[in-house]
Amino acid sequence: MRNEDSTVQATFNGIARRYDLMNRLMTLGSHKRWCRELAQCATSGGGDNFLDLATGTGVIARAVREQSPESAIIGADFSAAMLAMARSIEGNAGIDWQFADAHELPFDDGAFDAVTHGYLLRNVSDLDQVLAEQFRVLKPGGVVAAIETSPPSGLLGPLVRLGMRVVVPTLGTLIGRDRGAYKYLVESTLGFMGPEALRRRFERAGFTDVHVKAKLLGTNMIWTARKPG
Ligand SMILES: C[S@@+](CC[C@H](N)C(=O)[O-])C[C@H]1O[C@@H](n2cnc3c(N)ncnc32)[C@H](O)[C@@H]1O
Structure with a gap:
């Protein structure tokens, strides 16, 4: 694993315990609703085998199970602490939690x-x-359905950036108890590519029908894309 990935892994291991609460606050309570919307995109074509990558505490995997209760669902992450949280949540029973690095998935083709x-x-x-x-x-x-943060743009962009730089690390200090980790989350969002660049990366990987839907002033995006049949 590269050094950058080990640093990310250590960061998420460190914030696992309070991550769900922080996520609710940072998304103004919208995270679960977005995860349900995303899960609906993933399951609307039917199927019985689903993989939730970077599953964290399993919010998306759980939303997939709600919509497709009979299917086999794997929740995979490379943070042992996040996986331990996922396993400890009562409503998460029946999901197969596995350690995996998204760069090298231990699953068969197709x-x-x-x-x-x-x-x-x-x-x-x-x-x-x-x-x-x-x-x-x-x-x-098959489809990929994902949510990702996006750097704020447009007229309100500078204001939203400033708000994120002030509010998120403050919440990270008071509630997440780790200012550095939440500063990382803000800076990785602000430094990430915009939607047009990310669309091109999906297409370069071979995906078609790449769609994106903006949430919360464009700071979060729901992506869907298809592997050609
Ligand atoms: C911000 S959390 C999101 C958790 C969950 N998907 C959610 O929406 O609440 C990001 C997760 O990605 C995981 N992650 C980051 N890089 C990864 C990688 N290379 N392989 C597997 N998991 C990774 C982290 O361990 C962390 O649990």
């Missing part, structure tokens, strides 16, 4: 009807490799 992930892409050292792996493990015709 294993899944859909791959979901939340807030993975801006954290990885090799985005193209991570998208190529998702493409590989999807069945032909």
